[in-house]
Amino acid sequence: MRKPLIAGNWKMNGTKASVETLLAGVVAGAGAIERSEVAVCPPYPFLQMAASALAGSSVRLGAQNCATAASGAFTGEVAAPMLADFGCHYVIIGHSERRAMYGEDEAILAKKLAAAFAAGLTPILCVGETLEERERGDMEKVIAAQIDGIIALCGIGAFGSLELAYEPVWAIGTGKTATPAQAQEVHAFIRARLAGHDAAVAQKVRILYGGSMKGSNALELLSQPDIDGGLIGGAALNADEFLSIAKAGDAATQ
Numbered sequence: 001m002r003k004p005l006i007a008g009n010w011k012m013n014g015t016k017a018s019v020e021t022l023l024a025g026v027v028a029g030a031g032a033i034e035r036s037e038v039a040v041c042p043p044y045p046f047l048q049m050a051a052s053a054l055a056g057s058s059v060r061l062g063a064q065n066c067a068t069a070a071s072g073a074f075t076g077e078v079a080a081p082m083l084a085d086f087g088c089h090y091v092i093i094g095h096s097e098r099r100a101m102y103g104e105d106e107a108i109l110a111k112k113l114a115a116a117f118a119a120g121l122t123p124i125l126c127v128g129e130t131l132e133e134r135e136r137g138d139m140e141k142v143i144a145a146q147i148d149g150i151i152a153l154c155g156i157g158a159f160g161s162l163e164l165a166y167e168p169v170w171a172i173g174t175g176k177t178a179t180p181a182q183a184q185e186v187h188a189f190i191r192a193r194l195a196g197h198d199a200a201v202a203q204k205v206r207i208l209y210g211g212s213m214k215g216s217n218a219l220e221l222l223s224q225p226d227i228d229g230g231l232i233g234g235a236a237l238n239a240d241e242f243l244s245i246a247k248a249g250d251a252a253t254q
């Protein structure tokens with residue numbers, strides 16, 4: 001059985017004071033989580049603080065993005081080796097907000113994945129369709145193109161060393177969660193698509209669900225056979241709410 005991964009994507013939120021409180025809450029409650037793996041992905045300026053607060057706990061650290069290059073004249077960018085140096089284990093790649101607002105396409109994402117792997121980080125690669133694409137009946141086509149694009153550029157082997165996150169864009173930050181059946185259908189579709197290339201990789205890869213996941217809907221989602229965790233936005237900004245999702249991950253794998 002794949003161990004659930006519950007990862008908090010804090011996006012561009014927090015102050016030194018609020019982050020200190022949130023980290024303390026997550027660390028204090030993480031000891032009670034038995035089976036789920038827990039990770040937090042704060043904004044860059046808080047990584048050092050987070051690395052110190054998480055030291056000695058089971059909670060892993062991640063970042064939300066990285067540059068395509070390892071160093072050099074790229075004003076404003078942050079390189080994957082820097083993230084590794086600051087104690088990051090994960091880096092989110094290809095979140096729909098970055099695809100939509102910063103024009104990140106498969107060619108850029110493939111370079112970011114390569115940069116993350118080279119730095120020893122584990123990418124959390126995000127895919128997902130917009131409401132318009134779903135209503136047009138193009139959901140499978142869009143997801144397949146996102147997966148196939150990365151397979152073509154990075155090889156199927158890359159999926160053996162990363163985490164996937166299915167995040168329907170219409171469910172992100174909207175309070176509209178995909179139903180467990182809707183999410184399971186897409187997760188199974190993604191796994192089958194990967195299995196067409198490599199059955200072992202498809203069985204191994206964790207596919208997280210993201211999009212308005214919270215304590216009250218987590219158990220049903222995480223109980224689906226192909227949902228292996230959650231990428232949590234809004235609900236990750238409250239330690240108790242976030243940890244209640246990790247507890248649901250425990251309960252779903254009992």
Ligand code: PGA
Pocket residue numbers: 009167171172173174175210211212213231232233234235
């Ligand atoms: P949400 O965000 O939980 O606030 O919907 C999830 C995400 O964008 O990763």
